[in-house]
Amino acid sequence: MAGIYFHIPFCKTRCNYCDFYSTTDKNKVPELIKAELKEVDLRKNYLSNEVIETIYFGGGTPSLISPGNIEKLINTVYKNFKIDANLEITIEVNPDDINSNKIKLYNKIGVNRISVGLQSFNNEILSFINRRHDAAKSLKAIEIIKNAGYKNISVDLIYGIPNLSIKDWESTIDKTLELKIQHISAYHLSFEKGTKINSQLLKKEINQISDDESFAQYNLLCKKFKKYNFEHYEISNFSLKNFESKHNSAYWQNKKYLGIGPSAHSYDGNSRQWNVKSLNKYIESINSEKKYFLHEFLNENQKYNELILISLRTNKGLTINDLKMCFNKNIQNHFLKSVNKYLDNGKIKINNKGNYVITEKDWFISDGIISDLFITN
Incomplete structure (x- = not known):
């Protein structure tokens, strides 16, 4: 079994903590989709005839492009690979991109799992990290998704944010639990090189919260979700029974995966490959069939380190x-x-x-x- 990841790098605005490759230039959506369709065809033998059990659309903000484009990418996977009967198809969405029509179209084209980037229910925190939605839009988005019949919904949360009090964090956790969804990914904020928030930290415009405060927020997270029967199955992930992310779990189980799109990573069991971190270079290289990635074969020590890293996370x-x-x-x-x-x-x-x-x-x-x-x- 294996998985396929599509990187959709487009964003309306950049969140100040995010170091994933993204661009605000949406004019190249048609060119990107064409290039990603071609990359799938070029790399259809990469996974050595493994059956595909997951497709994941990440970003960036995949919900910025049309469901029609998502459907084209799903269809090319069906065309080029063997597909598991219980295929999981996940798309990441931003709350303010959600409307009833879009969710119905996702359902129609086979998307059966929605991951919503809530991050917080505190509007001051959302503004601080430069999210483009507010708490009300988050609640509305979840309502629309549930009303469309989705019963496999995940949300992302962030803690360890400067000025996030334990009281505010508990409020976000409680409101998340009230949504009665099936999966939560909760990440501690990291200050990554090149991000705006890291620049603010270096300039001493903001301060990190203390280790004790960070641990208190983590500990509260664990206790709250355990009380509501969520299994803490990976460092940052909690799920109700049988609602673990199959796609992310495959990474931690050392399964093969194919990454499509600019900056996307791939793994075939013996080597890693990562695509160029530039939309223009990616499109140009795919169209001209020039090399668009770097490649590394793993020695035994690297394979051991990889196994330690992924298995002890779970x-x-x-x-x-x-x-x-x-x-x-x-x-x-x-x-x-x-x-x-x-x-x-x-x-x-x-x-x-x-x-x-x-x-x-x-x-x-x-x-x-x-x-x-x-x-x-």
Whole structure:
């Protein structure tokens, strides 16, 4: 099984925290769709005849382009690949792009999962991070989506934002729970190089919240969603039973995926590939059939590091069998030696299935734990 990701880079405005590749030049939508259709055809053998179980439209803001263009991309996947009977098709949407007609068209063309970029129910916070919707538009968007019959809805939230109080964060969580949706992705704000918010931080126009405040917000998130029967199945993701994101779960299960569009990444089990991070260069290169990507073959140490990174992000964790099946004794011994101190201090536990799992509270500091288990030479 494998997945296909389409990057739709267009945005009306740029959020000041986002470092994903995007552009506000919407004039090139027709050219991009034509190029992405061609890329699918050029790369139809990349996944070695794997059955496609997920299609994901991310961005950017995929909801800015017409459902008709989304349909063209879905149809070309059906034309070029074997498709699983329970195909999951997700599209990311911005609340103020949503109307009844658009949602009905999504439903008609086969989109069966909607991911809504709410981020917060606090209008001051939304303004601070330069989102173009307000809380009322978020509520209206969810109402429209639910009224169209969707029963697989996800929302994105952000915490760890400067000036976000624990009280305001709790209010956003409570309002999200009131929506009675099936999935939540909640991310701690990161200050990425090249973003406006990072520039503000460097200029000392804003301050990061303290580690204690960040952890308090994370801890509240975990407790609230657990109370309402959400499973915390990955560091940033919570779902009701059987509503995990199949597409994102495939990444963490080390499955193959094909990325289409400017800046999109691909993985075939042995190598990574990433497309040029420029709309114009991507379109020009695809049309002239010139190289539009960089490529890297993974050595055994890199494959081990990748497995550690993706498996310990999840509540299923890592089994010793995963290591034995894929890696030599030296790599196995490196892990067993490196993990001991985290078993001793309780940050990693072995569950009843024999899997190595980072505890939920220590997921908050998991970057340091995971990197410490890497092979670095």
